[in-house]
Structure formats: structure tokens, C-alpha cells
Amino acid sequence: MHKQLAYVSDQADGIFLNLTSGTPAMTVVSVLLGKSIAKCQLVQTTPQGQLIEVDVPVDFSAEYQKSSSTAIAQLASKTPSLNSAFDSITAKSTVMQNVIKKAQRLAYADLPALLLGESGTGKEVMAKGIHKASLRADKPFKAVNCGALPENLVDSILFGHVKGAFTGAHQDHAGLFEQANGGTLFLDEVGELSLTVQVKLLRALQQQEITKVGDVATKSVDVRIIAATHRDLFKMVSDESFREDLFYRLAVGVIELPSLRARSEEIPFLIEELMIEINQQMKTHPLFESKNISKSAIEFAEAYSWPGNIRELWNTLNRAVLWSEGKEVTKQDLEVAIISRDLTSVNNGEFRVPGDLQQHIDNIKKSAIESAMDYAAGNKSKAAKSLGLNNHQTLNNWLKTLSLE
Numbered sequence: 001m002h003k004q005l006a007y008v009s010d011q012a013d014g015i016f017l018n019l020t021s022g023t024p025a026m027t028v029v030s031v032l033l034g035k036s037i038a039k040c041q042l043v044q045t046t047p048q049g050q051l052i053e054v055d056v057p058v059d060f061s062a063e064y065q066k067s068s069s070t071a072i073a074q075l076a077s078k079t080p081s082l083n084s085a086f087d088s089i090t091a092k093s094t095v096m097q098n099v100i101k102k103a104q105r106l107a108y109a110d111l112p113a114l115l116l117g118e119s120g121t122g123k124e125v126m127a128k129g130i131h132k133a134s135l136r137a138d139k140p141f142k143a144v145n146c147g148a149l150p151e152n153l154v155d156s157i158l159f160g161h162v163k164g165a166f167t168g169a170h171q172d173h174a175g176l177f178e179q180a181n182g183g184t185l186f187l188d189e190v191g192e193l194s195l196t197v198q199v200k201l202l203r204a205l206q207q208q209e210i211t212k213v214g215d216v217a218t219k220s221v222d223v224r225i226i227a228a229t230h231r232d233l234f235k236m237v238s239d240e241s242f243r244e245d246l247f248y249r250l251a252v253g254v255i256e257l258p259s260l261r262a263r264s265e266e267i268p269f270l271i272e273e274l275m276i277e278i279n280q281q282m283k284t285h286p287l288f289e290s291k292n293i294s295k296s297a298i299e300f301a302e303a304y305s306w307p308g309n310i311r312e313l314w315n316t317l318n319r320a321v322l323w324s325e326g327k328e329v330t331k332q333d334l335e336v337a338i339i340s341r342d343l344t345s346v347n348n349g350e351f352r353v354p355g356d357l358q359q360h361i362d363n364i365k366k367s368a369i370e371s372a373m374d375y376a377a378g379n380k381s382k383a384a385k386s387l388g389l390n391n392h393q394t395l396n397n398w399l400k401t402l403s404l405e
């Protein structure tokens with residue numbers, strides 16, 4: 001439309017723009033263009049089919065024209081640029097880019113969101129992104145792990161309490177709903193909530209008000225809920241361990257975070273970013289030297305299944321950087337650094353231990369001993385103590401068996 005108008009305005013003596021046709025967003029674009037670039041006469045159609053002139057008493061300066069045309073170009077483009085709120089989320093694969101586009105749309109809509117996905121797939125970072133991209137960005141973001149809420153304190157943690165409500169309640173306490181008022185409350189692992197708490201949560205969401213423990217008055221709260229779970233909530237609803245009414249209240253905008261294996265093309269980019277972060281973090285350590293990672297290690301990482309997803313990748317890289325001997329993290333360093341449940345996992349029906357388990361244990365021991373000896377400036381008793389060993393004799397045995405002497 002921008003191009004068309006610019007072309008027509010060169011040719012014609014006068015241009016009329018009818019604001020009635022199209023969506024409200026198109027009307028806004030027409031007014032902006034008509035009052036700035038092409039200086040059109042704005043008209044609209046009456047219900048009787050007549051054309052009447054519209055008076056829009058604004059004029060845009062040349063300065064504004066420049067910025068408005070960028071904004072118009074963005075408005076008109078099919079794929080709006082991604083909000084910087086999601087910058088910390090690596091999304092190189094098509095599947096992740098689509099997830100972020102959905103999340104961005106959801107952020108603007110201010111609806112409850114439900115994030116599904118295996119552990120470590122980035123549900124919490126996504127919740128933060130949605131909050132930052134929303135109109136609530138300058139209001140609080142509070143997060144709670146529902147799986148870690150003690151049953152006897154859950155009311156107080158979520159809804160708060162007044163002084164004297166129970167033994168130990170020495171002063172009034174604002175619960176998470178009140179602390180997040182105006183902003184977002186992230187309910188992580190929502191599938192872990194007991195049925196009793198689910199009822200209380202549902203009530204707070206339905207009525208948009210809370211009652212503190214020990215209080216009679218209610219308080220209105222305006223909180224956007226983003227819930228997350230690695231559980232199959234649909235199944236939980238069908239076997240009645242999760243309330244259906246609460247499910248439908250939370251599952252308005254559902255976003256599924258894909259596992260890392262489902263977006264393995266992203267692994268090299270993630271590794272690159274995580275290595276920069278790890279090197280940066282370790283910089284303060286006096287014995288640390290910056291490390292890079294070999295091509296074969298990256299290829300190994302791309303082929304590995306990462307059951308713990310990005311969290312596991314991050315932890316494994318940290319361990320590999322810490323224990324690797326050279327300046328480059330090798331495939332073997334990475335294999336050795338993979339611990340976690342994969343050690344006991346069954347692959348293709350066969351028990352599989354990635355890498356050499358004894359080698360892995362020896363490497364950990366060697367590095368720990370070397371660091372302890374550095375720290376103790378060669379004093380074996382001090383080094384043994386710092387390693388948690390009972391006496392330096394045990395350290396001597398270790399030094400011998402690991403050929404460090």
C-alpha cells in the first residue's frame with residue numbers, strides 16, 4: 001500500500017482514501033499513510049452508501065514520517081520481528097522459531113498460558129520471555145515450584161497470612177499472588193499440586209481475589225498465570241488426579257517446548273553460546289584457561305539423546321570444561337562428563353554406559369587431587385583435609401594408584 005500510494009501520488013492531482021474498507025488495523029495504516037506520505041483526502045462510506053469526507057485533525061511532520069514508515073512496514077509484514085524479550089532463548093530451528101512466534105502472540109494477548117515439555121527444555125526461560133514481552137513487563141514476575149510446596153504452608157506461600165494466624169506468624173506476610181499483583185505468577189510443575197490445593201488455586205483464579213490465612217477480608221488481585229509441567233496433564237485429567245476445571249482455566253494458550261533431540265540442529269549453536277558463558281564464568285578462577293570444543297565433540301553431542309535436555313547439556317559442558325586436560329574439550333571429555341540417568345538407561349534393549357566409567361571416576365579424582373595440591377602448596381595433610389579424606393595416607397594411596405607420583 002505504501003508503494004502504491006507513493007506511485008499514485010506522483011501521477012494524480014488528488015487521492016481519496018476510503019477508511020471504511022478493511023480491518024481497524026488497516027484503517028490506522030491508511031490514516032497514517034494518508035496524513036503523512038501521500039496527503040490524501042480521507043473519506044468513509046455511510047450505511048446509506050454515500051461517501052463522506054472524514055476530518056482527522058492531525059498532521060505528521062517529516063521527522064515522524066520516517067519512523068512511522070518503519071512501524072508501518074513492520075505492521076504490514078507477515079512475520080513481525082521477534083521481541084527482544086526472547087533474545088536469551090536460542091531458537092535456530094524452524095520448530096523453535098515457531099514456538100517463539102506463538103509465545104510472542106500469546107504474550108500480547110494477556111491470557112493464561114500452559115507450557116508443556118520435558119524437564120530442562122526451557123519452560124521457565126520461556127515463561128520469563130512471555131512476561132517480558134507482555135504489557136506486564138514492568139510489573140513483578142514471581143515463580144514457584146509447586147512440587148516443592150509443603151502442604152501445611154502452601155496457603156500461606158500462595159495467599160499470605162496475617163500476624164498471629166498460626167504459631168510463628170510474627171508479622172503479616174504477602175503471599176505470591178499479592179507479590180505478583182499486576183504482573184505474572186509462574187506455577188512451575190503445576191501437575192504436582194495436591195487436589196486440595198488445586199481447589200484453592202481454582203477459587204483464586206475464578207474470583208480473582210485471595211484471602212490471607214487468618215484473615216476474613218478478601219483482596220482483589222490481577223495476576224497472569226503461566227503454568228508449566230513435564231507431566232501429561234491430559235492423562236492426569238482423565239485419571240482424575242488433576243481437576244478438569246482447573247486444567248481448562250490454565251490451558252488457554254498452550255505451548256509445547258520440543259525436546260532437545262527433536263531440535264538437534266540447534267545443538268551446535270547452543271554449545272557455542274554455552275561455551276562462551278562457561279568461559280566467561282570461569283574466568284575468575286586463577287587456574288582457568290579459556291577452552292574451545294572440538295568438531296567431533298560437537299558431532300557427538302548432536303547424536304546424543306540428552307534426556308535432561310538443555311539443562312543436561314549445560315551441566316555436561318561445565319563438567320567437561322572443568323575436567324578436560326587440554327585447551328580443547330574432546331569427544332572423549334564429553335562422553336566422560338555425561339553422567340545422570342543415562343548411566344542407567346537402556347538403549348536398544350541393552351544397558352549402556354557412555355564412555356569409560358572407571359576412566360571417568362579416575363579423571364574426577366585426578367583433577368580434584370591436583371587442585372587440592374595446588375591449593376595446599378604441596379602440603380599433603382592440608383590437601384587431604386580439603387578433599388575430605390581422613391588422613392594423608394589415603395591421599396598417598398590415591399597418588400600412587402593414579403600414577404600422580
Ligand SMILES: Nc1ncnc2c1ncn2[C@@H]1O[C@H](COP(=O)(O)OP(=O)(O)OP(=O)(O)O)[C@@H](O)[C@H]1O
Binds near residue numbers: 188
Ligand atoms: N533455548 C534456550 N537457549 C538457551 N538456553 C536455554 C534454552 N532453553 C533452556 N535454556 C537453559 O537451560 C536450562 C534449563 O531451562 P529451564 O529451567 O527453563 O527448563 P525447564 O523446562 O523449566 O526445566 P524444569 O522442568 O526441570 O523446571 C536453564 O539454564 C536455561 O537458561
